[in-house]
Structures are given as structure tokens and as C-alpha cells.
Amino acid sequence: MLTALLLTCLALCQTALAKTVTYNWDVTWVWASPDGFGRPVVGINNQFPCPPMEATIGDRVIVNLNNKLGNETTSLHFHGIFQAGTAAMDGPTGVTQCPIPPGGSFTYDFVVNQAGSYWYHSHNKGQYIDGLRGPFIIHDPAAPFKFDEEITITISDWYQDQAPGLINYFESPANELTGGSEPIPNSAVLADTQNAQFSVKPSTTYLIHVINIGSFVGSYLKIDGHTMTIVEIDGVYTQSQKVDELYLTVAQRYSVLITTKADTSKNFLISNTLDTKMFDHIPTWANPDVYGFLVYDSKKPLPAVTPLRTYNVFDDFQLIPKDRQTAFTNVDQQIMITMDFVDDDGINRAIVNNVTYVAQKVPTLYTAMSAPKDVVMNPLIYGVNSNSFVLKLNQTIEIVLINEDSGNHPWHLHGHNFQVIARSPANTPYKASAIHPPHTPMRRDVVTVYTGGYIVLRFKVDNPGIQLFHCHIEWHVEAGLTATLIEAPDVLQDTETIPHGHYQTCESQGIPTKGNAAGNTKNWLDLTGANTAFETDNWG
Known part of the structure; x- marks a missing residue:
């Protein structure tokens, strides 16, 4: 009491x-x-x-x-x-x-x-x-957990050419003829610069937020001479876990504690390197390494830099949430998703259950908010190429994602942290009989599915809205590697509104705000005119 x-x-x-x-x-x-x-x-x-x-x-x-x-x-x-x-x-x-x-x-x-x-x-x-x-x-x-001060470190790949031209080339027949691979970044940046310095005090405990804000590849990060203690991933507090290095896929986040040394006689190197295994090849002009420094004394020299090439990364699947939430059981709806890339009329496109994602004429939220009650739960009204799945309030959902592609993919779910029930090694066929949920599964909102492998995720339907589920490699988003979870749209209609100013943004561009995916308000099951073809020259 x-x-x-x-x-x-x-x-x-x-x-x-x-x-x-x-x-x-x-x-x-x-x-x-x-x-x-x-x-x-x-x-x-x-x-x-x-x-x-x-x-x-x-x-x-x-x-x-x-x-x-x-x-x-x-x-x-x-x-x-x-x-x-x-x-x-x-x-x-x-x-x-x-x-x-x-x-x-x-x-x-x-x-x-x-x-x-x-x-x-x-x-x-x-x-x-x-x-x-x-x-x-x-x-x-x-x-x-206790700490004295905070530091934020962002890490990222970086391109010297602008995105619209790179995307147009990536989604072009010319690129498909040479294998359809993603553009290779020119460099890595830390705190969106090179050689960033972070001043620290001796005998002080810092909470360091490490965030991969990149668009393509994962990154390895190490702070010389300091052990990191993981206490949070993707907004989920975890049981403390000491590590020497971190690996972050695109869009993942870690909060770690470090306690600085009492001795201020030297400064320490922060090493970060891009995961070049995700490159199609490593050109001579690509620089995957970037450095930062923990500065104890600005009058002392900075340490010599050494590229990080020996990796000792803790498996995030072993992390345990601080709240010890147990694995959800009694799954109400299982969503099976296979993902791959195909040659679509000479262009490299991603597919989810053999369908490439294409945004619809009416934004999906606006379709959900304007649909009659008798059709709002029907996935057809949201358009075939939205790759939509409709979920009922309070259901337990299980997503089985099978990667039929030859690369790793970091998948992100909007609106939730999911329980990671299973993640297979590379090149492992999915078998339901092989799934044995951990008692207290790791939770986060971005997780990698390995080449030829699978992941099994679970979450509760408790957040009415439109939740994208997509690979967070930005090139793959533009190639259509996205599904849409329509979460309790019947409840959404009764509990939320769209601000008037948001409608005005659409109207100023002639974008319809009512109707099914095609903008049809008379026959909601008639999708004539819905977007099914992807754009080929309209980025930026």
C-alpha cells in the first residue's frame, strides 16, 4: 500500500x-x-x-x-x-x-x-x-543507475555526393547491370565531424549516449583504456553489462556508463570503424575509420590513432531488460514476412512477400481516419503496395521475418519496442519447432536479421496508429523494403484527430486526404488508380 x-x-x-x-x-x-x-x-x-x-x-x-x-x-x-x-x-x-x-x-x-x-x-x-x-x-x-554527467556521441557513414543523385543511380538500370549494389560511403564521421574531442573530468561517472545516425552500414566503437557498462538500448533499460566494444547497426542506440581515471596525465582514443563487410567492395578512396578523443588535459598531446581491426563485440541478444518482462505467450496473430531483392524491369527493387512498397495517393493514416467502420479493418483499402497488415487492439503479434537476401538487414518497427524471441545465425532455414523463447527476451526497436536467416519478434497491440516496419538501410527504404502495420484503426478513429494544419499541408499540394489508397470515397474496395509503380526520377 x-x-x-x-x-x-x-x-x-x-x-x-x-x-x-x-x-x-x-x-x-x-x-x-x-x-x-x-x-x-x-x-x-x-x-x-x-x-x-x-x-x-x-x-x-x-x-x-x-x-x-x-x-x-x-x-x-x-x-x-x-x-x-x-x-x-x-x-x-x-x-x-x-x-x-x-x-x-x-x-x-x-x-x-x-x-x-x-x-x-x-x-x-x-x-x-x-x-x-x-x-x-x-x-x-x-x-x-547513478552518474555524474552525460555525453552524446553520434556515429555515421557519410557521402560526398548528394542523396537525390545517388538514389537515382541506385534505382537505375545502369546500376542493376553492375550488380545493383548500394552506394559506398566515402567516409565515417563521429559527432558529424573528424577528430571530435570530449572533455572529461577525473574520477567522474559519465552516461554516454551512442547513436548510429547513419544510412547504410553498422559501426564498431571502442574507447581505449575504459570499460563500458551497457545500461540502456533503444530506450529500454537493461541489466548492467560490461563490454570493451560496441557494434551498432544503423539506427541503434546504446547508453553506457564509464568512470574516468583519477590520473589526468594522458588522453584516450575513441576508435570507430564502419562495417565494411556490408560493402560490395572497398574502393581505395573509401575511408571507413574515424576517431575521437577523451580529453583529460587539453595541454597534453592526443594519442596516436590506430584503426580498429580486432572486434570483440557482445551479442545484444543476451541483454536482459531491467524490468525483466517475460516473453509474451498465446500469440493471437502471426505475420510471416519474406524479404528479398529482385530485378524489376531492369531496376533493383526490394520485395516484402513478393510486393515492393509504394506510398499511396492518400497517406495511410488519412485512409484509416476517414474509412467507414465496416471497412476500416479491411487491409485491401490501404492498397496492395502498402504491404499492410491490420491488427486488433490488445492482440499479441508475432512477426517472423525471413531474409532471403545475401546481406544483413537492420529492421525497425515504429511505435513499439519488440521482444526478440529468436534470431538465427546466417543461412539458417526457419523452423517453428526450433523456436524456444527466452524467459526475459531482449527488447529494442532495431534488430539485425542475418543473411539467409530469420528473426522472430513479439509485441502487444496497444498503440493505435500506422506503424511502419522497414529495413533502416535508407537505400533499401527507397527500394521498397517496407511493410505497414495498421494498428487498431477502429479505436484510432474514436480516440485521435489530425490537426487542421496537417490537412492544409496536403491540400496545398493537391494530395487527397480522404478515401482508400486510391482516393475513392464511394466504393472503398475499388482500388482503381492506386499507386502500384515506384518512382524512378523523383527524389529530392
Whole structure:
């Protein structure tokens, strides 16, 4: 009784202390050289790197976004934020909103009820490859570990050419003739620069948020002379786990504790290298290594740099959530997904159950909000090429994802952290009889499925909205490696609304906001005119 009373008091105090955090941002072109090569990048308020976002659990966050690019549409997605009760704020264009046109404005308004390491990025036509991304840290005054100060380290691959041209080439017959491989990044960046320095105090415990904000490959990270203790992954607190190195796929996050040394006589190297196993080949001009420094004394020399080539990475499948949530049982709906790449009339396209994803004429959320009750649960109204699965409230869902491609893929689910029930080694056929759920499965929102292998994920349907499930390699998003989970749309209609300003963004571009995927409001099962062909020359 006393415990319940204390928890209630803490919750009320947290509510009383909650504040509104407002960001007024112009999306602008900036000339920058994060790897030493100058090029136009997409920044915020004429700044690059883009500014970090910070809030405290329980805060209301408002982002007033103005598109000042002049020649590109835009949007923002707050990666890992569930958007519970605010489905219209999730950010992927053609899904929960229309793109923000040049000269247009858009307001994101939501409450953060999750703590940990997150990030934001454009979810529009591969744009974040060009720089529109940054960290989003949500602080927790009641975090289940102690520390003195915080540091955020972002890591990423980087391209010296702009994204629209790279995407157009990737999705071209010319590229398919040479194997259809992804563009190879020119370099790696840490804190969106080279040789970043992080000043530290002696005998101090730091909570370090490490975030892979890249668009293609995973990264290895090591801090010389310091043991890291994992305490959070993708917004999920974990039992403490000491490690020497981290491996982060694109879009994954880790929070680790380090305690600095009492001796300030030397500084220490932070090594980061891209996972070049994901490259089709390694050209001589590609530089997969980048370095940073823990600086104890700025008057002391920086250590010599040595490329990280020996890997000793802890298997994240072994991590145990701090809350020790047990594996969900009694699965109500199993979703079987096979993924691969095919030659589609000379172009390399991704397929989910043999269908390539194509955004529909009406954004999927708008179809769900405008559909009559007798058809809103019918997946057909959302369009064949949306790869939609409709879920009922309170169901337990199991996703079995089978990778028939020859590469690893980091899959991300919007709106949830999933339980990772199984992850096979590479080149392992799926057999239901081989699945033995761990008692307390690891949870996160991005997980890798290995070449020729499979993953089994479970989650509860408790967040009505439109949740994308996609590979987070941005080249593969543009190639159509996406499915759509329509989560309790019947409940969504009764509990949420879309702001008037969001409708105006669509109307200003002639994008319909009612009807099925084709915009048909008379016969909801008539999909004549729905988008089935992918764009070949319309990025940026």
C-alpha cells in the first residue's frame, strides 16, 4: 500500500514538473565539410551538425518546422518515440503526413513518456542521408543507475555526393547491370565531424549516449583504456553489462556508463570503424575509420590513432531488460514476412512477400481516419503496395521475418519496442519447432536479421496508429523494403484527430486526404488508380 502511494506521489510530482520544450526550426541548406570535403548539406537554422534535442520524461515537445530549402520537400521522424495518442506526429511522408513543401510549415506536438537515447531524422525521400538528423535525449530523474554527467556521441557513414543523385543511380538500370549494389560511403564521421574531442573530468561517472545516425552500414566503437557498462538500448533499460566494444547497426542506440581515471596525465582514443563487410567492395578512396578523443588535459598531446581491426563485440541478444518482462505467450496473430531483392524491369527493387512498397495517393493514416467502420479493418483499402497488415487492439503479434537476401538487414518497427524471441545465425532455414523463447527476451526497436536467416519478434497491440516496419538501410527504404502495420484503426478513429494544419499541408499540394489508397470515397474496395509503380526520377 505504501509503495503504491509513493509511486502515485512520484507520478503526480513528475506531472507537475513537466514542461513544454519548443523548437523553432528552419530547414536550410548549409555548406559544410564533416569529413574535410565541402558540399551542400541539409541543416537546421543554417547550422550543421543539426542541433540536439533534449527533454525530460513527461515533457511536451513542440517542433515548429519551416521548410526553407527551396527545392526539396521535407519531414521529421522522432525515431523510437512511440507517439502514443499522437499518431499524426510520427513523420514518414505518405504514411502519417504529407511532405512539407518548400515554403511550407508544419507543427509536431507530442508528449514524451519514454526515457533514453533517441534521434530525429527526415523520413522523406532519403533526405537524411544529406544531413537532416540529430540526437534526441530524454532524461529520467529516476533512472535506475547513478552518474555524474552525460555525453552524446553520434556515429555515421557519410557521402560526398548528394542523396537525390545517388538514389537515382541506385534505382537505375545502369546500376542493376553492375550488380545493383548500394552506394559506398566515402567516409565515417563521429559527432558529424573528424577528430571530435570530449572533455572529461577525473574520477567522474559519465552516461554516454551512442547513436548510429547513419544510412547504410553498422559501426564498431571502442574507447581505449575504459570499460563500458551497457545500461540502456533503444530506450529500454537493461541489466548492467560490461563490454570493451560496441557494434551498432544503423539506427541503434546504446547508453553506457564509464568512470574516468583519477590520473589526468594522458588522453584516450575513441576508435570507430564502419562495417565494411556490408560493402560490395572497398574502393581505395573509401575511408571507413574515424576517431575521437577523451580529453583529460587539453595541454597534453592526443594519442596516436590506430584503426580498429580486432572486434570483440557482445551479442545484444543476451541483454536482459531491467524490468525483466517475460516473453509474451498465446500469440493471437502471426505475420510471416519474406524479404528479398529482385530485378524489376531492369531496376533493383526490394520485395516484402513478393510486393515492393509504394506510398499511396492518400497517406495511410488519412485512409484509416476517414474509412467507414465496416471497412476500416479491411487491409485491401490501404492498397496492395502498402504491404499492410491490420491488427486488433490488445492482440499479441508475432512477426517472423525471413531474409532471403545475401546481406544483413537492420529492421525497425515504429511505435513499439519488440521482444526478440529468436534470431538465427546466417543461412539458417526457419523452423517453428526450433523456436524456444527466452524467459526475459531482449527488447529494442532495431534488430539485425542475418543473411539467409530469420528473426522472430513479439509485441502487444496497444498503440493505435500506422506503424511502419522497414529495413533502416535508407537505400533499401527507397527500394521498397517496407511493410505497414495498421494498428487498431477502429479505436484510432474514436480516440485521435489530425490537426487542421496537417490537412492544409496536403491540400496545398493537391494530395487527397480522404478515401482508400486510391482516393475513392464511394466504393472503398475499388482500388482503381492506386499507386502500384515506384518512382524512378523523383527524389529530392
